[in-house]
């Protein structure tokens with residue numbers, strides 16, 4: 748159905764600690780899907796698995812944590828060398844991500 752060019756430079760990122768070879772210009776979602784990863788997050792209430800649906804920033808089913816920052820849209824984020832991407836589990840905990848500067852409101 749779809750094919751991907753095989754030539755071109757490779758950009759190394761990780762997903763759940765596993766190496767993923769992306770291409771320059773790839774979105775994180777495109778790179779992960781091309782590597783065979785379909786589940787990017789689970790829902791806050793039921794824990795149901797979710798993966799990219801719209802690939803244009805509308806559905807938010809592609810949310811992942813990138814370099815310690817939660818709730819990033821994988822379909823709207825271009826890969827950079829060394830990115831560490833992990834699944835988003837439930838609702839984002841902004842108060843405890845690596846870049847947080849103040850506590851979340853009570």
Ligand code: FES
Pocket residue numbers: 776798799800801802803804805806807808809810820821822823
């Ligand atoms: S796939 Fe729909 S917002 Fe990213």
